[in-house]
Amino acid sequence: MRKPFEVTVLGTSSATPTKYRHPSAQYLRLEGNYILLDCGEGTQRQLSRYGLKMQRLSHVFITHLHGDHYFGLPGLITSMALFGRVEPLIIVGPPNLETIIRAVLSESDAHLPYELNFVTTQFDQMRKVIETDAFEVVSVPLQHRVPCTGFLVKEKGPERKLNLDACFRYEVPVEFYDSLKWGEDYQSPKHGHLKNDQLTHPGYKNRVYAYITDTIYDESLVPILKDVDLLYHEATFLHERVARARETFHSTSLQAAQMAKMCGAKGLIVGHFSARYQDATPLVEEARTVFPETEEAVEGQMYSVGSEVVEYSVHS
Amino acid sequence: MRKPFEVTVLGTSSATPTKYRHPSAQYLRLEGNYILLDCGEGTQRQLSRYGLKMQRLSHVFITHLHGDHYFGLPGLITSMALFGRVEPLIIVGPPNLETIIRAVLSESDAHLPYELNFVTTQFDQMRKVIETDAFEVVSVPLQHRVPCTGFLVKEKGPERKLNLDACFRYEVPVEFYDSLKWGEDYQSPKHGHLKNDQLTHPGYKNRVYAYITDTIYDESLVPILKDVDLLYHEATFLHERVARARETFHSTSLQAAQMAKMCGAKGLIVGHFSARYQDATPLVEEARTVFPETEEAVEGQMYSVGSEVVEYSVHS
Numbered sequence: 133m134r135k136p137f138e139v140t141v142l143g144t145s146s147a148t149p150t151k152y153r154h155p156s157a158q159y160l161r162l163e164g165n166y167i168l169l170d171c172g173e174g175t176q177r178q179l180s181r182y183g184l185k186m187q188r189l190s191h192v193f194i195t196h197l198h199g200d201h202y203f204g205l206p207g208l209i210t211s212m213a214l215f216g217r218v219e220p221l222i223i224v225g226p227p228n229l230e231t232i233i234r235a236v237l238s239e240s241d242a243h244l245p246y247e248l249n250f251v252t253t254q255f256d257q258m259r260k261v262i263e264t265d266a267f268e269v270v271s272v273p274l275q276h277r278v279p280c281t282g283f284l285v286k287e288k289g290p291e292r293k294l295n296l297d298a299c300f301r302y303e304v305p306v307e308f309y310d311s312l313k314w315g316e317d318y319q320s321p322k323h324g325h326l327k328n329d330q331l332t333h334p335g336y337k338n339r340v341y342a343y344i345t346d347t348i349y350d351e352s353l354v355p356i357l358k359d360v361d362l363l364y365h366e367a368t369f370l371h372e373r374v375a376r377a378r379e380t381f382h383s384t385s386l387q388a389a390q391m392a393k394m395c396g397a398k399g400l401i402v403g404h405f406s407a408r409y410q411d412a413t414p415l416v417e418e419a420r421t422v423f424p425e426t427e428e429a430v431e432g433q434m435y436s437v438g439s440e441v442v443e444y445s446v447h448s
Numbered sequence: 449m450r451k452p453f454e455v456t457v458l459g460t461s462s463a464t465p466t467k468y469r470h471p472s473a474q475y476l477r478l479e480g481n482y483i484l485l486d487c488g489e490g491t492q493r494q495l496s497r498y499g500l501k502m503q504r505l506s507h508v509f510i511t512h513l514h515g516d517h518y519f520g521l522p523g524l525i526t527s528m529a530l531f532g533r534v535e536p537l538i539i540v541g542p543p544n545l546e547t548i549i550r551a552v553l554s555e556s557d558a559h560l561p562y563e564l565n566f567v568t569t570q571f572d573q574m575r576k577v578i579e580t581d582a583f584e585v586v587s588v589p590l591q592h593r594v595p596c597t598g599f600l601v602k603e604k605g606p607e608r609k610l611n612l613d614a615c616f617r618y619e620v621p622v623e624f625y626d627s628l629k630w631g632e633d634y635q636s637p638k639h640g641h642l643k644n645d646q647l648t649h650p651g652y653k654n655r656v657y658a659y660i661t662d663t664i665y666d667e668s669l670v671p672i673l674k675d676v677d678l679l680y681h682e683a684t685f686l687h688e689r690v691a692r693a694r695e696t697f698h699s700t701s702l703q704a705a706q707m708a709k710m711c712g713a714k715g716l717i718v719g720h721f722s723a724r725y726q727d728a729t730p731l732v733e734e735a736r737t738v739f740p741e742t743e744e745a746v747e748g749q750m751y752s753v754g755s756e757v758v759e760y761s762v763h764s
Contacts, residue, residue: 133573134756146494147527147530148492148523148530148531149490149492149496149523149527150493150496151493151495151496151497154493173489173490173492173519173520173523174465174489174490174493176464176465176489177465177466177467177489178492180465180466180467181467191702197556198556199522199523199526199552199556200523203489205490207464207465207489207515207516208516209466210464211463211465214464215464216464228554228555231551231554232548232551232555235547235548235551236515236548239542239548239594240513240514240515240594241593241594277557278555278556278557284752287715289694302526340677342532343701354707391699
């Protein structure tokens with residue numbers, strides 16, 4: 133069984149909540165790891181509505197300081213405190229996010245029973261902002277009206293599986309098995325230099341989820357997003373409003389699909405819909421004309437990141 | 449027909465939103481005037497859910513800087529801007545509210561197309577914080593863990609109705625009718641000094657709504673709340689948790705009812721329920737043992753302030 137890597141969409145509106153939609157937030161699960169991407173107003177209630185435990189979250193990533201992407205964060209932080217959190221929470225976001233959050237907290241008498249650690253995003257180039265044993269997150273500068281970054285969430289882990297027959301044959305000691313899984317070669321005292329693919333099968337390729345919002349259509353992202361397993365790309369407008377999209381530094385659904393196609397994404401989710409589209413069907417249909425594997429971001433719905441199994445190709 | 453004076457409850461939870469409840473907010477309508485009392489996270493969405501127009505609001509009153517009473521305010525302010533508001537908005541609340549809101553707004557590129565005017569509440573004594581032609585609002589210092597005030601919303605307007613027979617008989621010129629309605633006497637060149645009740649009937653008494661949250665049980669409020677037409681009083685806990693209520697500077701439902709009884713309120717709404725009470729029935733029942741005219745605060749429900757008609761008693 134492959135480790136689960138799933139995204140649950142919590143908000144699909146742009147700019148403001150509507151009667152039918154919440155502002156941006158997504159809950160990511162990568163096996164035992166849980167992170168939040170953006171935290172629009174109402175996110176804590178959306179988490180509770182869909183039975184997702186806020187205390188499991190280790191990291192929150194904020195793309196930019198427009199309210200529809202972080203006005204739910206003060207409430208999430210204080211609710212975590214009220215419910216007795218002790219584990220630290222890491223918040224990744226623009227430089228002034230910490231100032232705002234600390235100011236808000238200092239007006240309350242709630243001394244957090246847990247540590248809040250901030251990591252600052254930067255807007256000049258891509259940066260690895262978080263690295264754990266299980267995943268790493270890279271911030272990607274986007275072109276929006278205020279400083280903004282998208283995020284690449286990259287699974288980490290061995291991508292090779294042992295070819296046990298070969299390992300026995302070449303008498304590889306067990307203590308080298310881990311490094312083989314991570315792709316290293318083995319220097320055998322008896323058999324000489326053994327290349328990794330003589331001792332392993334291809335396993336699962338590490339998966340990448342790309343969270344790209346808010347941004348103008350920007351082809352310079354293509355190499356950065358190359359071959360991602362699942363791309364979430366904002367699609368604020370239908371393409372008939374491309375001028376308005378450009379003016380407000382947003383994208384059309386067609387452009388989101390073009391981006392998915394050009395970068396060779398395996399799947400695309402479109403969201404961040406303007407309040408003018410109560411029904412997102414036309415936006416999804418527009419994207420599918422270019423990129424058939426497009427899904428609509430639906431609140432409460434879970435999406436698998438790269439669910440396909442890589443075929444075995446035996447080298448030994 | 450009497451002017452409508454109504455409260456729509458938008459949030460009934462304390463501390464955090466729950467799956468079933470939103471944090472504190474109430475929408476007041478006094479004929480053509482619309483004000484908001486508190487603005488917990490999600491208030492703008494609650495307004496839209498119940499078909500209440502945010503742009504009609506002229507004033508927002510914030511009791512204190514615990515998040516469940518104001519974390520929805522930045523979102524409300526920015527949405528008003530996005531929807532093209534031009535009328536100024538007056539925000540009444542604790543001293544540091546303006547600093548926080550201005551800091552949040554300065555991170556966004558949204559230059560508000562309307563004026564935001566702040567009025568600061570004070571915690572030493574009652575103050576008249578707002579006065580318009582139609583109503584005045586008085587802040588009432590409360591005892592909570594952080595500086596906090598309740599608010600009295602007082603209808604303004606003439607309380608007497610003309611006794612036209614008497615006005616004709618005593619030949620009162622029409623231009624004095626307004627001052628008669630406001631309770632003044634009339635000096636007649638022909639008939640001498642005429643007392644107001646010789647020329648008018650009692651009309652409608654101006655109504656008062658009291659919004660009292662968050663507070664420890666505090667009998668010093670009794671004279672301040674005397675004879676209010678409708679009292680909203682927080683009832684965070686059942687009385688079996690009175691020690692917990694005292695410790696956290698909250699009230700029990702029984703205490704809310706005692707307050708309503710002692711001050712001679714004509715009606716009581718209890719709300720601000722702890723998340724431990726998914727069903728508020730026991731809280732309402734507890735209050736009714738002391739004050740039978742108790743209503744549960746229910747989200748989306750509208751409550752009339754002082755709907756009873758004062759009986760005519762003809763003096764002339």
